[in-house]
Amino acid sequence: MDIETIIKQAEKKQNEIYKKSEKMEKIAVMGGTFDPIHHGHLVIAEQIRCEYNLDKVIFIPAGIPPHKTGLPVSDSKHRYAMALLATVTNPYFEVSKIEIEDASISYTIHTIKKLKQIYKDNTELFFITGADAICDIETWKDVDELLHICHFIAATRPGLESPFVDRKIKELQKKYKADIYQMDVPALAISSTDIRRRVTQNQSIKYLVPESVEYYIYKNGLYR
Numbered sequence: 001m002d003i004e005t006i007i008k009q010a011e012k013k014q015n016e017i018y019k020k021s022e023k024m025e026k027i028a029v030m031g032g033t034f035d036p037i038h039h040g041h042l043v044i045a046e047q048i049r050c051e052y053n054l055d056k057v058i059f060i061p062a063g064i065p066p067h068k069t070g071l072p073v074s075d076s077k078h079r080y081a082m083a084l085l086a087t088v089t090n091p092y093f094e095v096s097k098i099e100i101e102d103a104s105i106s107y108t109i110h111t112i113k114k115l116k117q118i119y120k121d122n123t124e125l126f127f128i129t130g131a132d133a134i135c136d137i138e139t140w141k142d143v144d145e146l147l148h149i150c151h152f153i154a155a156t157r158p159g160l161e162s163p164f165v166d167r168k169i170k171e172l173q174k175k176y177k178a179d180i181y182q183m184d185v186p187a188l189a190i191s192s193t194d195i196r197r198r199v200t201q202n203q204s205i206k207y208l209v210p211e212s213v214e215y216y217i218y219k220n221g222l223y224r
Helices: 003-014 039-051 076-087 108-122 131-135 143-149 162-176 192-200 211-219
Strands: 025-032 056-061 093-095 123-130 151-156 180-184
Touching (some): 025 108, 039 123, 039 151, 039 180, 131 162
Parallel strands (some): 025 123
């Protein structure tokens, strides 16, 4: 099956992304530039989905990432397509255009508010992020409100000292009365930055990204 067919099938699946359910759903949001999406993202999302008994995980490629304004970022159509290709085989994974269809900067608070309007009171939202990002969350837009309307799951990544993360999370929980959970994930030291560098330097990225994503990167001449 060619890449274009896979993408079309994946997009067809997205048509029901906001389908209402009669039961209370637990949905996690995983935002990011996904330039490109890689196995590290997928492993974290799947492990958290299983651990917290989530109904689904929605991957949301950033339209205009607030932390990367002025820096080169691949066209959103490519990042969206790669996310579709990477997640299409998992029935619990979906991809949303909610940020890339918005011309404004992709602030998490705006995205969560939009999702709450779509799902109403029938959904419990969780936001998956890295433990390092949780430590810097007070620099995010409208952090006080954000921590009140959404649960956060901090994935502990390799190289980050756990005592520091534990202390910071406790401070946030006390200061904002926030629901922040911490979870250790497999030590997959994979980064999108390293993958882009490898492609630029003609090094292999096999097994760092799904095979379909690898093929898409080379076919479209990304990161050259």
